[in-house]
Structures are given as structure tokens and as C-alpha cells.
Amino acid sequence: MTASVTEDVVKPWGRQEMAARLARDIPEGWYVNLGLGLPTLIPDHIPAGREVVFHSENGVLGMGPVPPKDQVDTWLVNATKQNITLVKGASLFHHADSFGMIRGGHLDLCVLGAYEVAENGDIANWATSQNDAVPAVGGAMDLSAGSKRLWVLMEHTTKDGLPRIVSRCAYPLTAACVVKRVYTNLAVIDVTERGFEVLDMAPGVTLESLQACTDAKLRMAG
Amino acid sequence: MIDKRVASIAEALAGVKDGSVVLLGGFGVVGQPQELLEGLIAQGARDLTIVSNNAGFGSPMLPKLFGLGRVAKLVCSFPRPTPPAFEELFKAGKIALELVPQGTIAERIRAAAVGVPAFYTPTAVGTRLAEGKEIREFDGRTYVMERALHADVALIQAWRADRWGNLTYRGTGRNFNPVMAMAAKLTIVQTRHMVELGELDPESIVTPGIFVNRVVHVESADPPPA
Numbered sequence: 001m002t003a004s005v006t007e008d009v010v011k012p013w014g015r016q017e018m019a020a021r022l023a024r025d026i027p028e029g030w031y032v033n034l035g036l037g038l039p040t041l042i043p044d045h046i047p048a049g050r051e052v053v054f055h056s057e058n059g060v061l062g063m064g065p066v067p068p069k070d071q072v073d074t075w076l077v078n079a080t081k082q083n084i085t086l087v088k089g090a091s092l093f094h095h096a097d098s099f100g101m102i103r104g105g106h107l108d109l110c111v112l113g114a115y116e117v118a119e120n121g122d123i124a125n126w127a128t129s130q131n132d133a134v135p136a137v138g139g140a141m142d143l144s145a146g147s148k149r150l151w152v153l154m155e156h157t158t159k160d161g162l163p164r165i166v167s168r169c170a171y172p173l174t175a176a177c178v179v180k181r182v183y184t185n186l187a188v189i190d191v192t193e194r195g196f197e198v199l200d201m202a203p204g205v206t207l208e209s210l211q212a213c214t215d216a217k218l219r220m221a222g
Numbered sequence: 223m224i225d226k227r228v229a230s231i232a233e234a235l236a237g238v239k240d241g242s243v244v245l246l247g248g249f250g251v252v253g254q255p256q257e258l259l260e261g262l263i264a265q266g267a268r269d270l271t272i273v274s275n276n277a278g279f280g281s282p283m284l285p286k287l288f289g290l291g292r293v294a295k296l297v298c299s300f301p302r303p304t305p306p307a308f309e310e311l312f313k314a315g316k317i318a319l320e321l322v323p324q325g326t327i328a329e330r331i332r333a334a335a336v337g338v339p340a341f342y343t344p345t346a347v348g349t350r351l352a353e354g355k356e357i358r359e360f361d362g363r364t365y366v367m368e369r370a371l372h373a374d375v376a377l378i379q380a381w382r383a384d385r386w387g388n389l390t391y392r393g394t395g396r397n398f399n400p401v402m403a404m405a406a407k408l409t410i411v412q413t414r415h416m417v418e419l420g421e422l423d424p425e426s427i428v429t430p431g432i433f434v435n436r437v438v439h440v441e442s443a444d445p446p447p448a
Contacts, residue, residue: 069447074252074448075252075393081250083447094428096328099328099329100329102325103343122348133312134301134302135301136300136301138323145343145346145347146344173349177348
């Protein structure tokens with residue numbers, strides 16, 4: 001928590017609340033890919049009866065929850081290589097088709113975690129320096145460049161309180177000018193041609209306190 | 223009679239030459255042909271370029287091949303968790319890593335398979351993985367040119383196969399296998415079940431036999447729980 005935010009008033013959203021806040025904005029019928037970490041909490045918060053189809057880039061549409069230990073099919077894994085289930089209506093396909101779906105703009109939404117998001121929509125989420133010992137990128141660049149819309153779900157600041165919503169990314173880019181919206185523990189912020197526009201804030205957060213822990217100009221939407 | 227079946231792993235891997243580019247199916251350990259990899263270790267080919275989404279996550283086979291100093295280069299999207307054998311060679315400059323976005327690997331392989339020498343993709347534009355590559359604009363959007371990834375050998379894991387080399391897969395064990403099977407000069411398949419010609423429903427065959435050269439029946443284990 002930064003010094004400018006009064007602790008007895010501010011109630012930052014917890015991890016589950018962040019996921020729930022984002023899940024609220026996913027309408028029925030969307031095909032959605034979720035990245036590692038926080039985004040994996042989202043499916044639990046999709047209201048019962050709302051049909052949202054989850055994509056896993058290793059070749060699944062209609063990914064269901066983690067199975068109970070006695071019902072695991074070890075031939076079914078997600079992008080993090082954990083065992084999963086398939087929902088009714090699920091389909092399986094190979095990698096070129098899977099990334100064709102991604103690159104071809106067929107996914108309505110991709111939600112990724114990130115190190116940084118810049119006001120022009122740049123995202124940095126795969127490397128923290130120019131000389132990582134053994135670099136790895138996976139599908140992050142494909143998903144960022146290819147999805148119809150990219151939302152980022154992340155903590156508003158680093159553990160040390162440094163801004164992650166910035167005027168320009170310092171870390172190596174995953175993709176340029178692609179992020180449409182950022183959900184953090186403090187706010188929901190749209191990325192627009194006019195810059196960052198705040199849609200919603202956690203209880204007790206003010207535009208001033210939010211601005212104090214953000215390294216780019218914020219304005220209220222509307 | 224067309225019969226692509228071979229009796230042993232050794233026969234399946236016969237003739238793989240030093241310096242070969244080898245496509246290795248699998249996403250992590252699921253769909254990765256463990257016994258063919260073991261056979262490649264025994265076969266002895268050196269100076270290999272391995273194309274694999276991961277660097278040996280979940281199985282000791284690929285790290286063993288690295289450790290034996292048999293791999294000159296790895297083409298990979300996600301070499302993490304990184305096996306110590308790879309990391310040591312990488313830090314010592316004794317193995318090259320070509321890091322490629324996952325979908326770009328798949329499409330470069332597909333391009334090689336279908337006679338397309340190069341293509342333009344929006345993936346990686348504006349990032350360091352596009353550095354040094356041709357950039358071109360189409361209809362107001364920027365793309366990077368990627369080349370087809372041709373290979374000498376593909377090592378594939380199937381679920382069912384027949385003597386013509388028609389294949390089906392199991393679960394997410396499909397992953398890179400079908401595109402890799404299409405792209406190599408020599409496609410070698412290990413299959414969990416060998417069935418009679420005609421037993422596979424033509425509607426459900428994923429890899430038509432034209433792409434396959436050798437099939438070996440291996441009653442391999444299921445992937446471990448993860």
C-alpha cells in the first residue's frame with residue numbers, strides 16, 4: 001500500500017474479488033483464453049448458466065474445471081500442463097488450428113497477467129530484462145497480438161509499491177498497442193486514444209490516491 | 223502391399239543422420255513420444271537441431287539428449303522449467319536457443335508442410351523476437367515475415383495407427399503432432415494401438431497416412447498426473 005492511500009478507508013480488491021470483477025464483464029457467448037496466474041481464477045466467477053467457452057492454446061475449446069483426484073484423465077492438460085476436464089460441447093484440435101484461432105482474431109477475449117501496461121496499450125509480460133538466462137515466451141505474443149481484445153489482470157503496483165501502469169514500458173514488450181482494459185486490485189481502467197480512463201475503483205480509492213501510485217496520467221471515464 | 227509398420231524402435235530410427243533437424247511432438251510430456259526419444263538417444267545421431275515446444279518438462283529423455291552433448295540447437299517457445307542439463311550448456315555457449323512464439327513455431331512447421339516458403343504474422347511485431355526480420359504493412363497493419371521450418375525427421379506419438387500410417391490422437395496429446403507429422407522428410411510414429419486397415423473411421427482420421435513413413439507399436443505409459 002502506498003503512503004498516499006489512507007489504510008483505514010481503502011479496501012483493495014482481493015485476488016478473488018479482482019477475478020470476480022473481471023468475470024462480471026464477460027458476456028454470454030464469448031470465447032476466452034486465460035493466461036497464467038490470476039486469470040485462472042476467473043472461471044469460478046462466471047455466473048451459473050452463462051455460457052462462456054474457455055480456450056486452451058494447446059488445443060482445447062470448452063475447458064472445464066480441475067478434476068477430483070480420482071477422476072483425472074492424464075491425457076488432458078491445459079496450457080500450464082495441469083490436468084483439466086472438458087465440458088459438454090468441447091472440441092480438441094492441433095496447435096496450428098489453435099493458434100489460427102488466436103492469430104485469426106476468433107477469440108473474443110484474452111486475459112493475461114503483466115509486469116507493465118503502458119498508456120498506448122503496450123504490454124510487457126514475458127521477460128524482465130534484455131538478458132534473461134534462458135528466455136521463454138510461450139504463446140503470450142500470439143495471444144496479445146491476435147485476440148479481438150486483450151484485458152490485463154494484475155496488481156496495481158509491484159510488491160515494493162512501484163507503478164506497473166506506466167507511460168512507457170521499461171521491460172521488453174510482448175506486443176505493442178493491444179491492451180484494451182486493465183483490472184487491478186485498486187481500479188478498472190480503460191486504455192483509450194486519450195490515454196487511461198478510470199471506469200471503477202475499489203472502495204475508498206480516490207482518483208488522487210490512484211494517480212499517486214500510477215506512472216501515467218489518469219482521468220475519469222465519461 | 224503398403225506396410226509402414228516396423229518391428230522395433232531401433233528399426234524406426236534407422237538412418238537418422240548427424241546434423242538432422244528433428245521435430246519432436248508433445249506439449250510438455252503429453253503427446254511426446256518417449257520411447258522414440260529413448261531410441262534416438264541409443265541411435266547416436268549428433269549435432270541435432272531439436273524443435274520442441276518445451277525443453278524436456280516432465281520427462282528425463284530430452285534433458286538426457288542435451289546432457290550427452292548431442293543437440294547443437296533447440297527451437298522452442300517455452301524452455302521452462304529449464305532442465306539443468308540445458309541451462310549449463312546454454313550458459314557455456316555450447317547449445318543455441320532459437321526462441322520462437324508458440325503459434326509461430328506451429329505455423330512455420332505448417333508452412334513447410336504445405337509448400338509455403340514464408341508468411342507474414344502480426345505476432346511479435348514491435349518486440350525483440352522480430353528484430354532483424356522483414357517487416358511489412360498490409361491494409362494498415364504491421365506484420366513480420368517468418369520462414370517455413372523444414373525438417374529432416376519428425377518424432378510423433380499417436381493413439382491409434384494402421385499399416386498405411388493413418389493416425390488418431392488422444393486428448394491434448396494431439397498438440398503439435400499432426401502438423402509436425404506433415405512437415406518432415408521422414409516421419410516416424412510410435413502408436414499406443416496398432417489396428418487393422420479399415421478399422422479407423424475415415425471421418426475421424428486426423429493424420430492421413432501419406433504424411434507418415436514408419437510406424438512402431440509401443441505400449442507406452444499414460445502421462446503422469448499433473
